[in-house]
Amino acid sequence: IRSYSGPDTEGQLLNSFIQYFGDSLGRKVKRMPLIEETVLPGDSLLTLPVVIIGNGPSGICLSYLLSGYRPYLSPEAIHPNPILHTKLEEARHLSIVDQDLEYLSEGCSSNPVAVLFDTLLHPDADFGYDYPPVLHWKLEQHNYIPHIVLGKGPPGGAWHSMEGSMLTISFGDWMELPGLTFKEWAASKRRNIKSDRVMPEEIACYYKHYVTVMGLQKNFRDNVYITSVSRLYRGKDDEDRSQLNENISTQHLEMEDGQKSLIKRNWEVRGYQRATDGSHVPFCLFAENVALATGTFDSPGRLQVEGEDFPFVLHSMSDFGAAISKGKLRGKADPVLIVGAGLTAADAVLCAYNNNIPVIHVFRRRVTDTSLIFKQLPKKLYPEYHKVYHMMCTQSHTVDSNLHSAYTSFPEHNVLSFKPEMKCVLQSASGLKKILKFSVALVLIGSHPNLFFLKDQGHSIGHHSNQPITCKGNPIEIDPYTYECTKEANLFALGPLVGDNFVRFLKGGALGIARCLATRQKKKHELIESGDGGGDGVP
Numbered sequence: 193i194r195s196y197s198g199p200d201t202e203g204q205l206l207n208s209f210i211q212y213f214g215d216s217l218g219r220k221v222k223r224m225p226l227i228e229e230t231v232l233p234g235d236s237l238l239t240l241p242v243v244i245i246g247n248g249p250s251g252i253c254l255s256y257l258l259s260g261y262r263p264y265l266s267p268e269a270i271h272p273n274p275i276l277h278t279k280l281e282e283a284r285h286l287s288i289v290d291q292d293l294e295y296l297s298e299g300c301s302s303n304p305v306a307v308l309f310d311t312l313l314h315p316d317a318d319f320g321y322d323y324p325p326v327l328h329w330k331l332e333q334h335n336y337i338p339h340i341v342l343g344k345g346p347p348g349g350a351w352h353s354m355e356g357s358m359l360t361i362s363f364g365d366w367m368e369l370p371g372l373t374f375k376e377w378a379a380s381k382r383r384n385i386k387s388d389r390v391m392p393e394e395i396a397c398y399y400k401h402y403v404t405v406m407g408l409q410k411n412f413r414d415n416v417y418i419t420s421v422s423r424l425y426r427g428k429d430d431e432d433r434s435q436l437n438e439n440i441s442t443q444h445l446e447m448e449d450g451q452k453s454l455i456k457r458n459w460e461v462r463g464y465q466r467a468t469d470g471s472h473v474p475f476c477l478f479a480e481n482v483a484l485a486t487g488t489f490d491s492p493g494r495l496q497v498e499g500e501d502f503p504f505v506l507h508s509m510s511d512f513g514a515a516i517s518k519g520k521l522r523g524k525a526d527p528v529l530i531v532g533a534g535l536t537a538a539d540a541v542l543c544a545y546n547n548n549i550p551v552i553h554v555f556r557r558r559v560t561d562t563s564l565i566f567k568q569l570p571k572k573l574y575p576e577y578h579k580v581y582h583m584m585c586t587q588s589h590t591v592d593s594n595l596h597s598a599y600t601s602f603p604e605h606n607v608l609s610f611k612p613e614m615k616c617v618l619q620s621a622s623g624l625k626k627i628l629k630f631s632v633a634l635v636l637i638g639s640h641p642n643l644f645f646l647k648d649q650g651h652s653i654g655h656h657s658n659q660p661i662t663c664k665g666n667p668i669e670i671d672p673y674t675y676e677c678t679k680e681a682n683l684f685a686l687g688p689l690v691g692d693n694f695v696r697f698l699k700g701g702a703l704g705i706a707r708c709l710a711t712r713q714k715k716k717h718e719l720i721e722s723g724d725g726g727g728d729g730v731p
Contacts, residue, residue: 247343
């Protein structure tokens with residue numbers, strides 16, 4: 193029995209990719225009918241060690257590490273944290289992927305691997321220092337783990353659909369992925385980056401270019417929509433989390449030489465790829481492991497109030513921008529109603545303000561609430577957001593009972609309903625109700641992931657069972673060092689799905705998953721070499 197990480201196996205798997213999805217050179221997509229329920233899992237269909245769902249920065253970074261790129265402590269590097277540096281020196285000959293992440297991240301926060309990896313890539317960045325990374329990267333082909341990354345659009349995920357007019361909240365350096373700095377990319381493209389904060393479209397281009405430069409494109413398939421991810425086998429050993437001696441009857445991928453690989457069919461992934469002519473080409477894959485990297489921009493948050501489905505109640509900045517560009521709000525006497533107190537709502541306020549559109553701004557929290565995002569942003573770096581926050585505080589209806597001409601805030605208010613005559617019923621914290629007239633309403637209270645393709649929409653894998661997954665209130669519950677779901681073996685999650693909402697921290701999830709899969713692969717090989725891996729068709 194041979195490893196599935198060899199170049200010959202990789203070639204067979206990539207040929208299978210082409211058969212299923214077509215290649216990126218324009219070869220005609222080969223159509224494959226959806227599998228009927230009567231088809232047995234043992235039939236000759238593509239099986240992969242890892243399927244990654246989502247091709248944003250989370251999926252890209254995980255593909256980078258699974259492709260064999262390994263971080264080592266640079267020879268000349270000295271980390272400003274002396275305790276961490278001493279630990280790194282102890283195993284300088286090993287890549288970070290091959291070290292004990294729990295030991296290295298001692299003393300870190302609730303997401304220890306994310307904080308660890310961030311401090312290795314951006315030492316003391318939170319203190320305003322611009323120290324170089326203490327890591328350098330090597331491509332080690334023998335560490336390649338075959339995988340496929342499935343995304344709805346081009347690599348970069350939701351960054352391709354974000355508004356192009358606003359600056360990102362994070363510095364460009366913090367949006368970058370390992371091995372290619374954002375400044376290097378910008379210089380190579382002769383782009384004039386005037387600020388450390390950049391446009392979303394710049395970030396989207398960087399991510400797309402990153403996949404090509406790092407040679408990852410062979411693992412990526414665009415225009416792919418997942419319809420179902422379901423577990424094939426369960427057994428008592430799945431419950432006790434035994435990873436190596438599972439006593440389940442599992443199927444294996446037959447290679448051309450007739451030998452069995454180490455890949456077990458734990459998951460069935462179904463979906464379709466949208467062809468250039470708009471038609472849908474269905475597919476089915478089997479996977480030993482599935483990694484969820486879908487982010488949280490799928491479903492806008494809703495108030496769940498009467499009248500929210502009226503066409504004049506919007507839920508995205510793009511719809512609002514379209515209404516402005518088409519002149520639908522020009523000359524309107526009534527203000528725009530914006531609901532929410534996050535950065536997207538602040539962007540909407542700025543957008544309306546800059547287009548001379550009056551604003552009514554409604555939010556539930558007090559302006560003194562320490563959890564407001566504005567409290568966490570330095571004024572010098574984010575002057576436009578502090579301008580909005582200043583208006584929220586000083587131009588409240590409580591200061592002046594009349595509406596201000598350009599902007600009026602309604603802190604500690606809830607929306608009770610929208611009326612067909614473009615009126616909104618608000619209720620204050622004291623129970624007092626108000627009716628306000630508006631031209632268009634914009635509800636921007638966050639967004640939630642759409643995990644409809646999982647059993648029960650993934651409600652069973654959150655911290656709070658039987659509740660929808662949300663990035664803040666109910667992220668997917670994972671092991672903090674492997675990022676494997678605590679309630680579902682061989683299912684991993686990273687990025688906003690587990691609460692790592694900034695790009696600088698989601699890279700730690702990729703590190704944790706890569707280490708976990710590499711460790712399990714190594715242990716399987718050791719079992720086989722020692723003669724203990726056989727029996728009952730299980731590696």
